[in-house]
Amino acid sequence: MSNENQIVAIVGGAVAGSEAVYQLTERGIRCVVIEQNDLPYGKIEDGLPKWHTKQRKKQMALINERVDQELVDFVPNTKIGRDYSMGDLVNMGCSAVLMANGAWKDRGFPVKEIAKYEGDNFYYQNPFVYWFNHHEQSTYEGEQIDVTDNAVVIGGGLASIDVAKILQVELVSNVLKERGIELSTLELEHKGIPKALAEFDLTWEDLGLQGTYLLYRRNVRNMPLASIPEGASAEKEEKVRQTRAKILQNAQNKYLFRFKDQTQPVGIIEEDGKLVGLRMIENDVINNKAVSKAGTENDVKYSMVISSIGSIPEPIDGMPMEWSTYDIKDLETGEINGLDNVFGVGNSITGKGNIRVSRDHSREVAIYVAENRLPDGGVDMDAVRMEIKELQKKAGYEGNYSAWVAANARE
Ligand SMILES: Cc1cc2nc3c(=O)[nH]c(=O)nc-3n(C[C@H](O)[C@H](O)[C@H](O)COP(=O)(O)OP(=O)(O)OC[C@H]3O[C@@H](n4cnc5c(N)ncnc54)[C@H](O)[C@@H]3O)c2cc1C
Structure with a gap:
């Protein structure tokens, strides 16, 4: 199956999100990473205490390398549930949605x-x-x-x-x-x-x-x-x-x-x-x-x-919950009950605050989605990419990831 007209939306670009990006782009699948912060490092930057200097640098470099790809559209400063609703995201017309948004509550x-x-x-x-x-x-x-x-x-x-x-x-x-x-x-x-x-x-x-x-x-x-x-x-x-x-x-x-x-x-x-x-x-x-x-x-x-x-994961309007966690069919596929082709990956559903566990889980789900869950014949790429351009414009992002990282880098 050609992956030419497939595009997967990934919410959160940190460990789990960037791993999904890697697995999908390796298979020729386009991705859009929608990230609430200016930079997509998640708990690597804000959770792991700052003394983990080497690990932090290594993980950030890996995230940058994976997101900075021709096949990836990056949308910073856009929080799903605040700046763009879950409903809008699902209706955007992507082949699938991966929720790599971690556990921030x-x-x-x-x-x-x-x-x-x-x-x-x-x-x-x-x-x-x-x-x-x-x-x-x-x-x-x-x-x-x-x-x-x-x-x-x-x-x-x-x-x-x-x-x-x-x-x-x-x-x-x-x-x-x-x-x-x-x-x-x-x-x-x-x-x-x-x-x-x-x-x-x-x-x-x-x-x-x-x-x-x-x-x-x-x-x-x-x-x-x-x-x-x-x-x-x-x-x-x-x-x-x-x-x-x-x-x-x-x-x-x-x-x-x-x-x-x-x-x-x-x-x-x-x-x-x-x-x-x-x-x-x-x-x-x-x-x-x-x-x-x-x-x-x-x-x-x-x-x-x-x-x-x-x-635990932050509740998002329109995201089905089971008590305090997202309502998933099973951990292996991360599939969210009640939403079409939406999957949770990494810390958002593993319940484990661990880099390796997040990455391994995201890898497995991304491969499963790439191989089994993309719609035959793909999606309307022009419509989806036009919407992405709108979101990028609103976020003040001009499309050059490495220039954006350099401009927003912390001391
Ligand atoms: C104090 C502490 C110490 C730790 N020490 C270790 C350790 O020593 N070893 C280890 O392996 N792990 C450690 N961890 C855990 C590890 O940092 C995390 O498990 C891992 O980084 C999670 O990766 P993730 O990509 O799944 O989630 P996150 O890093 O949380 O990434 C989620 C991404 O989604 C974005 N996002 C969230 N909500 C939205 C939304 N609504 N819309 C758009 N974007 C959104 C976030 O900004 C973020 O970029 C520690 C964690 C903490 C808190």
Whole structure:
């Protein structure tokens, strides 16, 4: 079958989106990448903490290489659901639509009353990491976050360890600055706090800090820091569980945050209209599940609270949902129930915050779509490309991807 008159719309151009672009263009299929931001790097730029310098550069270069192709139309600054509706997208007349839009909505904190403190001293992980990655750039216009001692992170995955690390390196960097020592958060992350301090003949105790707390509802053996392969033997499973404990211990040794497991928030503590802590309850772990122990509620004071309990896809008007995720027929094809030839790829439906998992999933779905789901005889390319030109014009994009990247590159 000739792919000459086929064009696939891809929403989001990051890891999953650019992988789909690659698979499709390799098969001679035209793509239009519709991206909400000026540049299509997604969590590579805004999620992965900025100390992953090498990985970030490598992934961004790969994304650029894949999007900067004759067979690809790029549409920046266009958010589906805000600037262009899901209905318009489906009716645009493309051969298929791939939703590679990631998971940008933080799972709601279990204690709803905390919402009124969001932006004061309560933050969700996604905006918090965004702040960390960008706040030192001259172009940053968002709110500034004041990192304070004795903050608490509620979570348990790899991202929550990153959040605890961010708090610790920010805290130490700020305290050192007050003492006339300039040590960047990146240097502190690279060397680890004890080693970095030793170079100035200082110890953690000298700083007089309490440090950050990471709290997890189950026990360390159940933390999703390493995954147990399906059908793993008991021996393999035990090894993974031990690895989880090791990952946590190594991070604690290097960044000195505190950790407590088998506990979860059930309330907030307020004083004079301010959030000053959390009401916690102790948990048993039964069959790897957290079961709260009645009568063990206790109030603990914290200076700030960061919720790092997972990210889910943002709801988009016209996009069928099943609870908090997109309504898919199955994970293998990513096909969305109730929409014709629309498929989810990558983090938007895998539920796993992992580059490789996102890429592998997108590859599989893109190949499936290319080989099985493109309409016979193709689509009206002229009509679709005219609409794309309109969108590009509205976004102020003139069609030269590398010039656009150069003009919008961050420091
Ligand atoms: C703190 C943290 C640490 C991490 N550490 C690691 C790690 O060490 N190793 C690892 O493998 N993974 C890590 N990850 C996860 C990894 O970064 C992501 O899983 C991966 O980058 C997701 O890729 P994606 O393309 O599926 O989604 P995203 O990167 O989220 O891309 C989605 C794209 O769609 C765009 N978009 C979203 N909505 C719309 C819309 N409505 N219209 C148009 N465009 C839209 C976005 O701007 C973005 O460009 C980490 C994540 C976090 C948050």
